[in-house]
Amino acid sequence: MTTIDADAVRHLAEAQVSVELQTEEMTLNIGPQHPSTHGVLRLVARVDGERAFDVTPVIGYMHRGYEKLSEVRTYPQITALINRIDWVSGYANEIPFVVAAEKLMELEVPERAQYIRLILTEMARISSHLMFLAAYPLELGAGTPLFFSLRERERVLDLIESVTGGRFHPNFNRIGGVKPAYGSGSTTRKQSQDLPAGFLAEASDAMARVDAVCDQIEDLVTGNEIILARTKGVGIIPREVVAAYGVSGPIMRASGVEFDLRKTENYLPYDRFDFEIPVGQNGDCWDRWWVRFQEVRQAVRIVQQAVDDIPPSGPLQAKVPKVIKVPAGETYVRAENPKGEMGYYLVSDGGQGPYRLKIRSASFSNISILPWILEGVLVPDIIAIMGSLDFVLGDVDR
Amino acid sequence: MDFLTDLFANPWVALGGKVLLVAVMVPLLALLLGFAELKLSAKMQARVGPYFAGGRWGWAQLIADGVKFFQKEDLIPEDADRPVFKMAPILVLMSTVALLVVIPFGPDLVFQDLSIGVFYALAISSIGTIGVLMAGWSSANKYSLMGGLRAAGQLIAYELPLVLAVVGVVIMAGTMSLSGIVEAQANAPIPYFIPQALGFAIFMIATLAELTRIPFDMPIAESELVMGFVTEYSGFRFLFFFLAEYANMFTMSAIAVTLFLGGYWLPGIPESTLAYAGPLILAAKVFLLVFAMIWFRWTFPRFREDQLQALAWKWLIPLALVNIVATAAFKVIF
Numbered sequence: 001m002t003t004i005d006a007d008a009v010r011h012l013a014e015a016q017v018s019v020e021l022q023t024e025e026m027t028l029n030i031g032p033q034h035p036s037t038h039g040v041l042r043l044v045a046r047v048d049g050e051r052a053f054d055v056t057p058v059i060g061y062m063h064r065g066y067e068k069l070s071e072v073r074t075y076p077q078i079t080a081l082i083n084r085i086d087w088v089s090g091y092a093n094e095i096p097f098v099v100a101a102e103k104l105m106e107l108e109v110p111e112r113a114q115y116i117r118l119i120l121t122e123m124a125r126i127s128s129h130l131m132f133l134a135a136y137p138l139e140l141g142a143g144t145p146l147f148f149s150l151r152e153r154e155r156v157l158d159l160i161e162s163v164t165g166g167r168f169h170p171n172f173n174r175i176g177g178v179k180p181a182y183g184s185g186s187t188t189r190k191q192s193q194d195l196p197a198g199f200l201a202e203a204s205d206a207m208a209r210v211d212a213v214c215d216q217i218e219d220l221v222t223g224n225e226i227i228l229a230r231t232k233g234v235g236i237i238p239r240e241v242v243a244a245y246g247v248s249g250p251i252m253r254a255s256g257v258e259f260d261l262r263k264t265e266n267y268l269p270y271d272r273f274d275f276e277i278p279v280g281q282n283g284d285c286w287d288r289w290w291v292r293f294q295e296v297r298q299a300v301r302i303v304q305q306a307v308d309d310i311p312p313s314g315p316l317q318a319k320v321p322k323v324i325k326v327p328a329g330e331t332y333v334r335a336e337n338p339k340g341e342m343g344y345y346l347v348s349d350g351g352q353g354p355y356r357l358k359i360r361s362a363s364f365s366n367i368s369i370l371p372w373i374l375e376g377v378l379v380p381d382i383i384a385i386m387g388s389l390d391f392v393l394g395d396v397d398r
Numbered sequence: 399m400d401f402l403t404d405l406f407a408n409p410w411v412a413l414g415g416k417v418l419l420v421a422v423m424v425p426l427l428a429l430l431l432g433f434a435e436l437k438l439s440a441k442m443q444a445r446v447g448p449y450f451a452g453g454r455w456g457w458a459q460l461i462a463d464g465v466k467f468f469q470k471e472d473l474i475p476e477d478a479d480r481p482v483f484k485m486a487p488i489l490v491l492m493s494t495v496a497l498l499v500v501i502p503f504g505p506d507l508v509f510q511d512l513s514i515g516v517f518y519a520l521a522i523s524s525i526g527t528i529g530v531l532m533a534g535w536s537s538a539n540k541y542s543l544m545g546g547l548r549a550a551g552q553l554i555a556y557e558l559p560l561v562l563a564v565v566g567v568v569i570m571a572g573t574m575s576l577s578g579i580v581e582a583q584a585n586a587p588i589p590y591f592i593p594q595a596l597g598f599a600i601f602m603i604a605t606l607a608e609l610t611r612i613p614f615d616m617p618i619a620e621s622e623l624v625m626g627f628v629t630e631y632s633g634f635r636f637l638f639f640f641l642a643e644y645a646n647m648f649t650m651s652a653i654a655v656t657l658f659l660g661g662y663w664l665p666g667i668p669e670s671t672l673a674y675a676g677p678l679i680l681a682a683k684v685f686l687l688v689f690a691m692i693w694f695r696w697t698f699p700r701f702r703e704d705q706l707q708a709l710a711w712k713w714l715i716p717l718a719l720v721n722i723v724a725t726a727a728f729k730v731i732f
Contacts, residue, residue, distance in 0.1 A: 141615065148444065220697075226699050
């Protein structure tokens with residue numbers, strides 16, 4: 001008969017207990033100064049080793065009070081503020097606001113001006129998405145796609161600059177059209193400033209190059225096993241959750257919701273162009289990457305069609321009074337911005353500035369899903385998921 | 399000449415000379431490889447890279463960087479474990495320097511040929527990771543701590559395939575002396591990297607992980623852990639880590655070259671020529687491997703910690719064991 005030593009029994013029992021290691025939980029502050037938080041977002045993560053139990057985002061470090069500031073500005077002044085909301089696609093921010101004002105004033109914007117707005121909006125979308133295509137592999141550790149992507153983005157920004165005078169903050173839209181005059185003062189006759197010579201040809205050329213760089217990025221990223229391993233099945237957002245958190249834009253479409261304000265609203269004449277809405281299937285990080293990637297190609301298609309279709313000449317500005325006053329009333333105009341749905345709820349009491357301007361920015365709603373989606377993920381996945389949401393802190397805090 | 403020969407016959411003088419040579423080699427190699435990385439990454443990314451420092455091609459860029467590091471304040475965090483914090487970079491650099499000792503640069507050109515050279519090299523190379531763990535622990539920074547722990551996990555996972563991959567070569571050569579292995583390859587009918595292709599691949603993957611380079615740079619992971627275990631280091635101590643990283647690239651590649659690619663030996667070159675051409679041949683082969691490492695770094699993203707462990711335990715270690723069994727069976731049968 002074998003006898004079991006009492007010591008050995010105790011030892012075995014201890015060994016069993018020690019398998020369940022008591023590890024201390026740690027609070028990890030990611031941000032507000034951190035390489036991957038895209039600005040001043042702060043995440044307070046409770047982590048145990050590599051596993052995060054929960055993550056609480058802390059926002060507001062960049063609050064600039066644009067909604068309140070708008071109440072003490074005139075309508076033409078406000079465009080200078082609002083293109084600083086989502087500075088990566090500054091131009092696209094201006095559109096819903098001026099359209100809202102025009103709607104209340106019942107102005108008819110000339111067709112050529114609408115086309116210019118549309119071309120520049122899509123260029124802003126391309127530049128914003130190229131920024132994402134550059135930054136996302138970098139967050140996963142691959143630095144090289146950044147340079148190819150940013151090079152073409154610079155070309156697109158140069159084109160935006162050649163028309164508007166600004167790379168990030170164009171401040172180009174006016175109520176009733178686009179930048180009406182370069183002559184100023186009461187004695188100078190106001191002249192229309194049109195697109196610079198050769199712009200359309202250069203735009204066409206730049207679009208071809210963007211398409212080419214998309215092929216390069218596809219080679220470098222899409223076929224990369226490690227990228228697939230890092231993004232597929234990571235950070236899945238199901239359809240139902242998308243609606244619950246008010247997530248919009250490419251993130252929503254990556255989860256399989258086929259909805260694009262460019263198809264349903266008429267803030268710009270998108271109905272004249274032929275383009276598709278890329279839709280993902282699983283709602284994981286990879287789908288979000290893929291949807292934005294395809295949207296660049298669709299935006300290229302739209303710009304190419306618009307460059308061909310644009311009326312060769314015509315007014316750029318509707319007739320507006322010298323001092324712009326918007327009739328009393330309220331309206332909500334929303335637009336499909338690169339980051340998602342951007343909307344302005346404009347309440348006017350008939351004065352020179354709005355009585356109240358509520359800004360619905362895409363990134364704010366999009367990052368509201370962070371605590372839900374970051375529950376129980378690994379620390380490297382926090383970065384992968386956060387990057388795939390593609391937010392801009394100016395758009396979050398306003 | 400006679401005077402010099404007599405002088406170096408004195409073992410103490412010879413030892414001093416060797417130490418001095420190693421001490422000079424490490425920063426030189428680091429500068430060379432660091433500069434290669436700057437320029438090659440620039441080429442791969444459609445950039446120019448360093449351009450102004452030194453007047454032409456920016457050749458003095460890294461020297462200027464080094465001078466800058468000297469000027470920096472030597473910051474130690476208040477809560478840091480001071481002696482450990484100071485020791486860590488020294489330990490990391492020391493393991494690199496100690497590795498250089500056993501690498502044969504020519505038939506008679508080796509600082510010290512050990513009969514267990516392979517064993518020594520693998521053992522010494524893992525000391526660096528202890529330094530990394532010390533740096534991570536003593537910095538009193540959560541990011542550093544996570545980086546240090548990741549490095550420790552990585553060491554345990556990748557030390558095994560590294561050792562197991564080498565066993566195949568040792569079986570074929572029948573010796574553990576690095577010089578002996580090179581000589582065995584010179585006499586072998588086919589170069590070792592053909593029968594040992596699997597071992598070579600495993601060795602290179604494990605080497606990348608040991609060097610904590612992309613795709614295995616989780617201990618640093620700029621986008622996650624800021625700078626991992628080097629977050630709190632500045633100035634001269636940071637320079638130590640930098641030197642160690644690039645010098646380590648050279649030494650680990652040199653060991654890979656010695657084990658799998660014939661070291662200083664090249665077919666068709668007589669023994670007398672090898673005596674002085676050996677170092678050049680070795681360096682050329684090393685640069686091939688270093689180029690591949692730089693290429694990987696600027697092409698791949700990084701793995702996740704669990705994926706790295708899965709790769710090591712589920713793939714590399716079983717494959718390395720298969721390689722050992724196959725090599726041994728081959729050796730016994732033929």
